[in-house]
Amino acid sequence: MIYFYDTCALLDKLDSTFEDPKEFYISNLTLKELENIKISSNKDEEIKYKARKLIHLIEEHWQQIKIINYNKDWDLYISDPLSDNVDSRIIITAIYGVSEKITFVTSDLCCKQLARSLNLNVEYLDYTKADKYKGYKEITLDDVELAKFYSNLYPTETFNLLPNEYLLIKNSNNEIIDHYKYTKDKNLERIVQYPIFDSKMFGKVKPKDDYQYIAMNSLLNNQITVLRGPAGTGKSYLALGYLFKLLEDGDIDKIIIFCNTVATIGSAKLGYYPGSRDTKLLDSQIGNFLSSKLGDKIEVERLVEDNKIVLVPLSDIRGYDTSGHKAGVYITEAQNLSIDLMKLALQRIGEDCICILDGDDETQVDLPLYTGKNNGLRRVSEIFRGEDMYGEVTLVNIYRSRIAQLAEKMK
Numbered sequence: 001m002i003y004f005y006d007t008c009a010l011l012d013k014l015d016s017t018f019e020d021p022k023e024f025y026i027s028n029l030t031l032k033e034l035e036n037i038k039i040s041s042n043k044d045e046e047i048k049y050k051a052r053k054l055i056h057l058i059e060e061h062w063q064q065i066k067i068i069n070y071n072k073d074w075d076l077y078i079s080d081p082l083s084d085n086v087d088s089r090i091i092i093t094a095i096y097g098v099s100e101k102i103t104f105v106t107s108d109l110c111c112k113q114l115a116r117s118l119n120l121n122v123e124y125l126d127y128t129k130a131d132k133y134k135g136y137k138e139i140t141l142d143d144v145e146l147a148k149f150y151s152n153l154y155p156t157e158t159f160n161l162l163p164n165e166y167l168l169i170k171n172s173n174n175e176i177i178d179h180y181k182y183t184k185d186k187n188l189e190r191i192v193q194y195p196i197f198d199s200k201m202f203g204k205v206k207p208k209d210d211y212q213y214i215a216m217n218s219l220l221n222n223q224i225t226v227l228r229g230p231a232g233t234g235k236s237y238l239a240l241g242y243l244f245k246l247l248e249d250g251d252i253d254k255i256i257i258f259c260n261t262v263a264t265i266g267s268a269k270l271g272y273y274p275g276s277r278d279t280k281l282l283d284s285q286i287g288n289f290l291s292s293k294l295g296d297k298i299e300v301e302r303l304v305e306d307n308k309i310v311l312v313p314l315s316d317i318r319g320y321d322t323s324g325h326k327a328g329v330y331i332t333e334a335q336n337l338s339i340d341l342m343k344l345a346l347q348r349i350g351e352d353c354i355c356i357l358d359g360d361d362e363t364q365v366d367l368p369l370y371t372g373k374n375n376g377l378r379r380v381s382e383i384f385r386g387e388d389m390y391g392e393v394t395l396v397n398i399y400r401s402r403i404a405q406l407a408e409k410m411k
Contacts, residue, residue: 004094004102006087007033009125011050012107012373014339018061025102027093028069029086031058049369068097081117091115133381135226135392136166136214140174156188162386164222166191166214166393176210181217184388191217197241199248201294205241211395212238218391219356226334226380226392227358230408232400235358236332240293243328243356247308252354253326254307258345259286260314260336286311289332314341323350334377335359338369342376 004025010017017024037043037051058065074092082088091114094104104115107125115122137159141149148154149169159167161182169178179191195216197205207213212234218225219242227235246252290309291297303309310327312320314337322329329349331337334357337345349355361377370376384390398405 002098002100002102003123004098004104006030006090006104006106006108006111008108008111009105010054011047012125014050014054014057014373018057018064021064023064023066025066025068025094025098027090027097028067029090029093031055031067033086034058050374068093071097081114087111088114091118091120094120133385133392134228134394135218135385136168136211136394137161138168138170138176140170140172142172146171156182156186163388164218164386164391166217168210168214179210179214179217181214193217193220195220197238197245199241199244201244201248202237202241205238205245208234208399209397211393211397215393215395216242218393222391223389224355224384225357225390226377226384227356227395228360228377228392229395230360230363230398232398232404232408233395234399235395236289236293239330239332239356239358243330246328246354252328254310254328256310256312256322256325256327256329256353257286257290258312258314258317258329258331258348260333260341286332314345317344317348320348321350322348322353325350325353327353329353329355331355331357333359333364334380335361335365335375336370337376338374339376339379342380346380 002024003022005013005017006027007030010026010030034051034055038048038055040048043051070089070093074089074096077092077096078084078088082091087108087110091104091111094102094115095118102121103123104120105123105125106112106115109124112122112124139159141154145154146169159182161167163182163184163186165182167180167182167188168176169180171177180188181191183189191214195207195213197216199205205216207216215225215227215234215238219238227239229235243252243255247255287297287300290300294300294303300309304311331345334342336359346355357377357380359377361375365371365375373379381392385392398408
């Protein structure tokens with residue numbers, strides 16, 4: 001299949017367009033559009049960033065792309081239903097500029113309809129549909145279905161699971177009664193181990209619901225785990241509880257925290273912080289976070305001084321390598337990283353380390369640059385899901401307080 005991409009499809013797919021080494025077509029009008037977007041004062045920063053990045057990707061992969069120049073003689077084909085605009089000319093380029101049979105790729109609904117009306121084969125990228133992957137699926141079975149399931153008569157392929165994805169079994173009363181994990185060998189493995197993270201720093205961390213139960217199982221069994229969910233669901237509580245258990249048991253030597261200290265969206269920035277790098281970080285968002293979780297800023301400072309906690313800002317991460325550190329790498333507020341920053345962070349992680357990411361890319365993204373398809377946390381999920389060393393769990397229930405539960409409704 002030979003593809004012809006319009007401008008919006010390229011912007012929406014961005015990096016993933018070039019993962020397939022096959023050649024594809026674009027119009028020279030797309031290049032002009034990208035240049036206009038890049039310098040426009042009317043476009044938001046996210047789309048301008050995407051345009052700049054796409055221009056570089058086109059240059060990097062120029063041998064993969066066939067650029068078709070629009071012929072002004074084709075203007076005579078601009079008539080109903082086509083309007084006199086760039087989108088129409090790109091569609092006409094796809095029709096009259098390519099001798100091969102192509103599939104026109106767009107993420108613009110109007111372009112989709114116009115291209116189809118002109119008998120083009122169209123692939124529509126519908127990015128309005130949110131990615132529903134949560135790291136688990138919940139199914140409800142009645143008594144007869146449960147009997148078949150436990151007798152191994154229920155076909156597991158109907159669940160359409162990825163390796164390391166969890167399956168929560170509900171009865172007809174909508175109660176979760178069992179937990180399974182789909183293995184790389186395409187088997188459903190029942191989870192019977194009740195997880196407890198026991199450390200002096202956190203005491204005994206036990207799961208408060210079924211979602212925390214499978215989250216803790218993922219932490220115990222995967223090299224990299226993503227914990228998603230709203231504020232107060234226990235993401236950082238589980239992550240730090242596990243990391244301090246490993247630290248106190250001697251399974252890791254230190255906790256390395258990659259941090260991107262972005263000011264909360266809509267807030268006033270406080271400006272310059274005096275002191276060393278660690279002092280500045282401990283006076284910022286990450287310091288407040290650790291102090292609230294560990295109960296005392298002095299204790300946090302002691303752990304940093306003893307090299308048990310290492311704070312690494314993303315601004316200084318190039319050249320950093322965790323290989324040989326035997327560390328637990330923790331990226332908190334991971335929704336505040338672009339794809340490029342997340343890629344750079346994960347490329348620092350050595351084989352002797354584990355990694356935990358937590359965040360909420362649905363409601364807590366603090367810079368326009370990190371939203372939508374450029375969100376690093378979302379991209380991690382898209383790339384890593386199904387790998388035998390990766391787990392992901394979206395936590396649901398808020399335990400911090402009733403105030404926090406009610407505040408979640410303020411959307």
